[in-house]
């Protein structure tokens with residue numbers, strides 16, 4: 479049987495920790511000829527058993543494919559591995575899925591440009607078991623044309639989201655999104671402790687909580703427009719109303735012996751806004767409390 483699909487192109491994966499191994503496995507599953515390299519070579523064994531080619535050196539790894547994906551602990555490790563093979567990388571596309579800061583990503587992009595290497599910086603927005611599932615995003619920044627050229631291969635890992643030409647943006651979004659995740663985890667676990675104290679199983683509460691997150695996402699979408707406009711009309715729910723509402727959470731937690739540091743932080747931010755004369759505004763006004771403590775000036 480013949481198809482019009484082009485044959486999957488060769489790819490190289492450097493770094494076979496938990497994430498790199500999942501990336502290489504996804505490429506193999508999609509039929510890409512996959513070359514792998516890891517500092518500790520024994521980690522390549524399970525992938526070789528699935529059809530990967532094990533490169534003995536980094537140079538061998540990068541020259542095996544036009545598309546080279548690196549995913550190691552941090553940016554200094556990327557530089558240690560790739561600096562000696564900059565000449566071999568020239569003319570190829572390097573996709574760096576290692577986590578780091580926007581500043582490190584921009585420095586890496588400048589290093590790559592200086593050596594004639596195409597560079598895409600990425601942020602993997604899932605854990606290794608989520609790799610290969612298009613429900614999860616992988617953020618890319620620094621080369622929309624490179625992403626367009628390699629989209630078919632990169633889509634194998636997760637849904638590619640293009641953040642544009644600034645190579646720092648994948649790391650910046652990644653940091654912000656992890657902050658959002660920790661805040662959601664914190665709020666959910668605190669609430670699960672409060673409801674759990676009355677015998678509600680976490681699974682039961684979580685079903686309702688996940689549905690509530692969809693409504694919260696709807697609020698956020700409306701509030702984003704307010705943040706961009708710098709205007710926070712309290713025409714849905716005011717901060718004053720939410721100061722009263724958080725009192726119920728604090729009371730319920732106190733009665734059940736639950737740690738109150740998290741809701742107290744929210745209350746502190748709300749009270750600062752109220753003290754600055756913004757009690758009648760929407761919750762989105764709180765962003766000014768984060769901007770160098772603007773309410774305290």
Ligand SMILES: NC(=O)c1ccc[n+]([C@@H]2O[C@H](COP(=O)([O-])OP(=O)(O)OC[C@H]3O[C@@H](n4cnc5c(N)ncnc54)[C@H](OP(=O)(O)O)[C@@H]3O)[C@@H](O)[C@H]2O)c1
Pocket residue numbers: 493494495496497498516517518521549550551552554555558559575576577578602603604605606
């Ligand atoms: N795991 C996740 O859920 C997840 C999610 C999103 C993003 N990430 C990011 O993906 C990257 C890798 O994470 P991971 O979970 O795969 O970590 P990991 O399992 O600890 O693997 C770390 C990898 O980095 C390599 N490495 C560390 N220092 C090195 C050095 N100096 N020179 C060469 N290689 C070095 C290790 O090689 P050896 O095997 O030789 O030690 C290994 O391949 C990190 O930046 C992480 O933040 C991970």
